[in-house]
Amino acid sequence: MTTTTLNTGLDATARDSVAAGLSKLLADTYAVYLKTHGYHWNVRGPNFSSLHALFMDQYTEMWAAIDSIAERIRSLGQLAPQGYGAFANLTAVKDGDPEKSAEDMVAELMRDQETIVATARAALPAAQAAGDEVTTSLLSDRLTAHEKHAWMLRATLGGK
């Protein structure tokens, strides 16, 4: 073992699979962050003020989270993906369309939040199997945040 070998009690194979799940979560979160910020700028109509503020709440929360996710990947001994090309390869979330109606923007972001929830939930078993409590806790926090974002967007559309 060299002086720089990582030794935190998690085996390398487990760390790699946990980091892979986190990398996908990072890419999804970054893509939805970027779309939500764009819709904050471009939303139009009688509900402008409340949607402009709701979108800001959500992109601000996601902006803070992406740093925590990336730094967890680094703590696991992997390099964090960076750049639009790397993120595009890891996420199925598409760019937003500034021409959309306010209601269509909200509906799209609601589905995007559900996509992130699914990605975070899919990453959980590897972290739990590895006994990686830190990542498990981070994923739990991300599930809490994205389920709440999805609820607020769904309620904005009149849904339960």
Ligand SMILES: [Fe+2]
């Ligand atoms: Fe702004």
